[in-house]
Amino acid sequence: MEQARRTATGPGRVLVAVYAIFALAATSRAGVQIGTKFHEAPLAYLLSAFAAVVYILATVALARGGVKWWRIAFASCTVELLGVLTVGTLSIFDRQAFPDATVWSVYGQGYVFIPLVLPVIGLYWLRRTAPERVSS
Amino acid sequence: MIFGFAVAVAGCALLVALWSFVQSVRNRLPDTPLLVALAVVELLLVAQLVVGVVLLAGGERPGSIATYLAYLIGCLVVLPVGAAWALAERSRSSTVVLGIACLAIPVMVLRLNEVWSGASA
Numbered sequence: 001m002e003q004a005r006r007t008a009t010g011p012g013r014v015l016v017a018v019y020a021i022f023a024l025a026a027t028s029r030a031g032v033q034i035g036t037k038f039h040e041a042p043l044a045y046l047l048s049a050f051a052a053v054v055y056i057l058a059t060v061a062l063a064r065g066g067v068k069w070w071r072i073a074f075a076s077c078t079v080e081l082l083g084v085l086t087v088g089t090l091s092i093f094d095r096q097a098f099p100d101a102t103v104w105s106v107y108g109q110g111y112v113f114i115p116l117v118l119p120v121i122g123l124y125w126l127r128r129t130a131p132e133r134v135s136s
Numbered sequence: 137m138i139f140g141f142a143v144a145v146a147g148c149a150l151l152v153a154l155w156s157f158v159q160s161v162r163n164r165l166p167d168t169p170l171l172v173a174l175a176v177v178e179l180l181l182v183a184q185l186v187v188g189v190v191l192l193a194g195g196e197r198p199g200s201i202a203t204y205l206a207y208l209i210g211c212l213v214v215l216p217v218g219a220a221w222a223l224a225e226r227s228r229s230s231t232v233v234l235g236i237a238c239l240a241i242p243v244m245v246l247r248l249n250e251v252w253s254g255a256s257a
Binding site for chain 1: 200202203206207210213214217218221222225227229230232233236237240
């Protein structure tokens with residue numbers, strides 16, 4: 001049997017709050033970009049939308065309990081870290097592809113690099129709250 | 137936007153954020169005075185929405201109307217949701233949650249004003 005420790009308790013509540021703010025920021029930004037000027041840079045705006053989905057998923061998963069949601073949270077934070085590293089690197093080498101900032105452009109520079117730090121803290125917190133195997 | 141008003145809103149939110157963090161260091165739970173302060177900031181944000189819409193109705197145009205409205209309305213969501221999340225489990229962390237929610241406000245107000253004065257995203 002596996003039992004999950006709660007991710008949304010104590011300091012975890014602060015983490016969920018920060019994730020929720022980024023979910024809001026990324027979703028609004030992607031919504032405006034796709035709604036008003038999608039043709040200008042489809043790749044960058046799709047990445048914006050993808051980032052938004054990852055933040056929403058991470059927020060919900062961290063806010064919920066249980067082994068299943070812990071795994072979803074872990075996957076989201078991992079994808080988020082890979083995403084910010086990949087998009088961050090691409091946006092430095094190919095500015096043309098990213099004419100308009102996404103949350104992850106230049107490693108989240110427009111958001112004081114919080115997008116780079118957040119998944120690391122998230123993964124650390126998930127390790128701390130990793131499901132325990134309980135023999136019964 | 138009216139620059140002085142934006143500075144006042146951002147300043148108030150920053151003060152309440154600071155107050156939250158001080159309270160959490162002092163190991164305090166969110167108390168009524170802090171929640172009232174939060175409500176005052178929220179009222180200022182509602183006033184900001186009204187001013188913003190009046191300016192739009194008067195024919196003035198920001199850099200991007202969609203982004204402008206997104207910030208104007210998005211601002212209003214942060215504090216109530218943050219407060220609900222903070223009060224669902226009252227602990228020292230919930231006081232920090234209130235502080236984080238307040239910190240988001242000056243950032244959004246600053247961006248709102250950049251968009252108003254011509255930035256498009």
